[in-house]
Amino acid sequence: MSALIEKLNWRYATKKMDPTKSVPEDKVERIVEAARLAPTSSGLQPFEVIVVTNKDVRAKIQEIAWNQAQVTDGSHLLVFAAWDNYTADRINRMFDLVNEERGFTNEGWENYRQMLLNSYPGRDAQVNFEHAARQAYIGFGMSVAQAAFEGVDATPMEGFDPAKLDEILGLREKGLRSVTILPLGYRADEGDWLVNLKKVRRPKDEFVSVVA
Numbered sequence: 001m002s003a004l005i006e007k008l009n010w011r012y013a014t015k016k017m018d019p020t021k022s023v024p025e026d027k028v029e030r031i032v033e034a035a036r037l038a039p040t041s042s043g044l045q046p047f048e049v050i051v052v053t054n055k056d057v058r059a060k061i062q063e064i065a066w067n068q069a070q071v072t073d074g075s076h077l078l079v080f081a082a083w084d085n086y087t088a089d090r091i092n093r094m095f096d097l098v099n100e101e102r103g104f105t106n107e108g109w110e111n112y113r114q115m116l117l118n119s120y121p122g123r124d125a126q127v128n129f130e131h132a133a134r135q136a137y138i139g140f141g142m143s144v145a146q147a148a149f150e151g152v153d154a155t156p157m158e159g160f161d162p163a164k165l166d167e168i169l170g171l172r173e174k175g176l177r178s179v180t181i182l183p184l185g186y187r188a189d190e191g192d193w194l195v196n197l198k199k200v201r202r203p204k205d206e207f208v209s210v211v212a
């Protein structure tokens, strides 16, 4: 079995974390870096990650997250927040950055920029947010996998009130809307009903088909 698959079998949506254990900063950095390296549509990276360690802030978040204890029992809480809309500024910033970093411009690339500028900013903001949120999920998945790779426990979560989380973190003022959260920590020795249960997935023949 490959090392990654082994780790993906090891990981589970941790229900009870040990509040006395803290995830080292270098591991947290790599878990966030995996999200930064995620592929995104047109490379726009339309989301950000907020790392919340402050206990009081996490206690407030727990209240609007179905009171899920992992939010405060973990040591770090990652919040994945997507752009609330695609604007010309945001699109241009990414295309300009690519030109700066690569040191050249290219007609095909500039035509592609114009195509996006002619379509995305004119669309409904909600449609654009939902597209951006789908990209945030890709980063979220990468962080879930990297956490497992690091031997760090994590609970992927949608079980919270996004509007209230946006308010707590002041996200709307920054043009962001929360999408998912990911508490990081270490599983508790006792009190986790899921830890010893078999991981259940649909059988492969119901999941994958081949067109050869």
Ligand SMILES: Cc1cc2nc3c(=O)[nH]c(=O)nc-3n(C[C@H](O)[C@H](O)[C@H](O)COP(=O)(O)O)c2cc1C
Residues within 6 Å of the ligand: 011, 012, 013, 014, 015, 068, 155, 156, 157, 158, 159, 160, 180, 199
């Ligand atoms: C987008 C998303 C949202 C989820 N929300 C929650 C949540 O709010 N609370 C929770 O305990 N688990 C949550 N889960 C965990 C899933 O229930 C879990 O991943 C699934 O049952 C498979 O189990 P496993 O991750 O332990 O293999 C979420 C998972 C995903 C991917």
